[in-house]
Amino acid sequence: MTGADERTTVRNPVVDRRVRGEALEGGAAGLDVAALLARTGGNVAAPVRESQGGARSMDAGGHGAALPDETGPAASPRDADALAAAVTAVANRFTATPLDPDADFFDAGGTSLAAVEFVAALARELDIHLDLDTVFFDARPRRLAQRWLADHPKAASPQRNPETEPVTDDLAQLFTDLTGADRLPLVAAPDRVAPRRILLTGATGFLGSHLLLDLLRHSQAHVVCLVRADDDQDAVRRLEDAVRRFALPWSREILRRVTPLAGDLRLPRLGLTEDQWKTLAAEVDSIVNAGAAVDFLRGYPSLRRTNVLGPLTLAELACTDRPKPLHHISSLAVFNGTDAATLNEDDPTAHVAALPIGYDRSKWAAEAVLRRAGEHGLVVTILRPGGIGSHPETGAHNPRDLNAGITAALLRFRTAPGFRYLNAAPVDWVSRVTAEIVGTPSAWGHTYHLTGAPTSLDQVVAETTLGGMGIRVQHWEQWCDDVVRAIREEPVPELESLAQVLQSPVARRQLAAMVTAPPASAARTEAFVTANGLPAPTASGAARGRMLAAMASFGPQPGDEPYLRFDETLTGTVGPVGSDADIPCDLRLTLSVASGAQVLAARTLDVTGELACARLHDEPLTVEGTATVRPHDGIPLRHEVRHPLMHYRLTLRDSSGGEWWLEGYKFAAARRRFVRQLGTQVIEIGRAGEPASYRGEVAVPMHTYLPDQIDGIRIDPRLPERQQRLAKLLWLSWFGGQLGKGLMEPILRVGIDLLDLRRAARKEHRR
Incomplete structure (x- = not known):
């Protein structure tokens, strides 16, 4: 302005x-x-x-x-x-x-x-x-x-x-806050039975929304959600908005088992009336605290009411009426600044004075408060996620999380700060394991690291290269300066909050602690996951592709150099439908991939080029569209015995705006000429909005394969030379593997049909 x-x-x-x-x-x-x-x-x-x-x-x-x-x-x-x-x-x-x-x-x-x-x-x-x-x-x-x-x-x-x-003085205030736990009463241990009515805080947050759904899916419990709102109706609206915001389902069935309750974790007795407090204390039999103020810029005095006094109030509720177990979502941030070689679940946390920022100190203080509450008899379970990553299927992520911001910058600018390890796991896994622990009485009262296996910098470089996002690694201070400059120069409004954080000396201390963090050990969590048949926190290649594709708004932008591209020449003949006429038709195409996420998510390539066919138009037509590798997972089309290898959907345009469509298939069938099948395409061409008027067949000349589709592969020149070579090797392995699989499918199908015939013949013979 x-x-x-x-x-x-x-x-x-x-x-x-x-x-x-x-x-x-x-x-x-x-x-x-x-x-x-x-x-x-x-x-x-x-x-x-x-x-x-x-x-x-x-x-x-x-x-x-x-x-x-x-x-x-x-x-x-x-x-x-x-x-x-x-x-x-x-x-x-x-x-x-x-x-x-x-x-x-x-x-x-x-x-x-x-x-x-x-x-x-x-x-x-x-x-x-x-x-x-x-x-x-x-x-x-x-x-x-x-x-x-x-x-x-x-x-x-x-x-x-x-x-x-x-x-x-925030440390003086912190230690004063800890004394609040000394005023809690002594209580007996709670009954070790699966909860039937759970109080959940933080249900409108990223992890809390996923946790709410997992508690409903994997238990019979009714969930009371404390929501900061003007009244209970407003609480319903805010909860629904939060759940839908993270691409999660919402229905009347969910609301039947959920009671949104207007309250405030920051206030004494959660901002509830005396009657509400007593009713809640009498009815709930488990408390799950996923509520927290996550802000790396705010100091301890600004965070203490939510992050420290809030858990203390929940401990008070857990001690009121019948004793209740308390499950608290903490953070690996309690170790920031430690010089330990590994972060084990039962290791002492960092010295509070060494913690770099107010957020870390507030999480440390919350754990200290709850440990003191445990000395009064309260059963407290501490759950420590590291970075909470995107949902591998929906791509839902927390846009204001520092880890999400770093990932967004990586995808947008292809650069990352040099770090030792990332201790992180996707949100769906963190949520699922948390819900299982809440519902398993024998698991209560321990500390769990919800991180999965640590990821090294080399692993991240390899995975992003495989995904077509080769990155530069920089010293974290230089990375901060360059990312802020890039956000401001482009500009990138959706990353403005990240720029604001990276400009703060306080937040930079947090980042310095993150990049030097040692690997986290999660032995107790791994044993629990194995014993209960839960999945490991790993994403398949397809799931990882969907996750990256969902965040594509931070990825390659219009005008960027493609990650990979190569040329394809096709020549042959077409003729009017119902006619035997042969009209020469040539296509000169360029197939490209903007990022590896594009092929991992949908096996799709972008296609541009031109088509020359004198009968169709006097001048060459421009070509634009997509080509899909193994469409429909290679399943034969209806009434077909051939298996699709590739499917081309192209739009043809002339200089005056006239438009045609072209649809073509490369098929695999149970015959010996494998190479010919890889290059032959059956095509149909028609005017826009009309049925096909031309049909024919075009093929890749054998002498063009090597110079065009192998030697002619061009990789984004911004990538280092070593990553360019690796990207080319990975592409050829993936593409060749997909086509090889497609060529084998009809042979395998014939084999299965022969076995079925043999089985039927034996059955007939026995009659």
């Missing part, structure tokens, strides 16, 4: 704040972020709005709160309370619900992109210049005011000394 349009619009208090917050998180304002980030650095644009006299905004109670005149900076010196009130008034324009000076901006529904706008507004209206890391660390308006006054003592009122109100 430029000129007058660059002015930021003030939110109308009557507009639904949650809708605005969700729009920001979804990237609707992504194109404005670069400008907003620039504004936070000093030079500020026009005032946020015109006003007559003093501007006013809504305070926490919904009343007008006076702000300094927006024609210039606020006058100094400043009183801490007055400044906190002014910061609160500005913050309330960017949150989903009103907040007071001691409430967290993000807990009130503020988003990462809204925080950028908030910082810009503080600089523009109050002349308070805060960096984003300060806001993310502790986003309570009073603390922001105190921090600014501590850094600018000359601006403070003489009667108020900012040093008497010290900035929050």
Whole structure:
């Protein structure tokens, strides 16, 4: 935006704040972020709005709160309370619900992109210049005011000394939070029986939505879902929206076994009334906590209510009325900063002071709280995923997860940070194993790593090369700089949130810990998976292709060099349908693959070129379409004994816009001339929207095979030479294997038919 349009619009208090917050998180304002980030650095644009006299905004109670005149900076010196009130008034324009000076901006529904706008507004209206890391660390308006006054003592009122109100020490706050577990009562062990009524938090999240469906599929339990919502009807709507967002099914049958309950994990007693709390404590017999604030920019003070006090409240619920087991989704982040050679399930976690960011510390503190709760008799199961990957079938993924962002950058820019190991598993496997543990009483009370086998950097390079996405490996600092630059230069709005994270020194510390992480061991999980007949967290080639194809929006873009291409010449004759006339027909085609995901997912190649047929048109026609390898998995067409090897669907156009269609098959049959079958194509041609008017046969001349389809294979020149050679070898192996399989299918079918005839003859002979 430029000129007058660059002015930021003030939110109308009557507009639904949650809708605005969700729009920001979804990237609707992504194109404005670069400008907003620039504004936070000093030079500020026009005032946020015109006003007559003093501007006013809504305070926490919904009343007008006076702000300094927006024609210039606020006058100094400043009183801490007055400044906190002014910061609160500005913050309330960017949150989903009103907040007071001691409430967290993000807990009130503020988003990462809204925080950028908030910082810009503080600089523009109050002349308070805060960096984003300060806001993310502790986003309570009073603390922001105190921090600014501590850094600018000359601006403070003489009667108020900012040093008497010290900035929050997150470690001191963390250890204070741990003492909350000491107030839990002593309880007896719960009954070791499969749960019949489960309380699930975080069901609107990526893992939580999948976990909800797995709990329903693999148990008879009824599930109560705690959902942050205005009321229970709103909770139903938000839960349905979340489930559908991740390509999961939703039906009345699901709702019959699910009770969405409006509440809030951040609030005392989950924001429930006394009666609701007592009823919930009496009715549920198992608690599963998949709720968490996952934000690598926010500090511990900003995350503690959700990630630490929330689990503590659930522990209190588990101790109320009859004892209940508590299953807590933690994270391998509790090991970040450790110098251990491997991460075993029963190993001590990292020293809390070594954890690089607030998110890691909040997950560490939650585990510490629950360990203390276990000393009071509570049965606690800790489940630690690493990276939670996309669903291998649907491709559903969490677009705001750092691992998903790195994968998206890999697919879009074909570059990855140099790391030792990736400890990750697809979401469907993490969810399935979690649901099985929840429903298996003998598995309770232990720690499980839900990671599968660690993946090395060499494995990732090999798999992406096989998938047609050869990558460059860079030092993580250089990778951060290059990815941010690429996102901003193109631009790529859907990756704007990743750029914001990678610009933060705090988040970079998290990335540094990730790339040096040792491999995780999951011996207990592997034993449980084997004992219960669960699948391993591996994706087949086809499933991996579908996953990559589903994320293709980050992959090769229009105008990019194809991953692989080669030429094919076909020459022969066609004639009018019902006629014996032979009309020469030649095709000169180029077959290409944009990425390996294209062939893994659908065995499809892109086709371009031209067709020359004087009877059809005086000039050559341009060709565009697709060719499918082993269509229908080689099953014969109806009333056919030949098995399809390849299926061409092409559109033909002349220079004036006239259009034809061409459909052709290469078939395999039980005969000796294998090579001839590979190159011969039976074709039909017709005018667009009309039946076929020409039929014939074209074939690849034998002398063109080697120069065109083997020596003539061209690989994306951006790939290193070694990866180009490997890509060519892998393509020939795959393509040759597919065609070889297709040639064998009719022979095998004949063999089966002969066996059937022999069996029938024996049966007849016995009669």
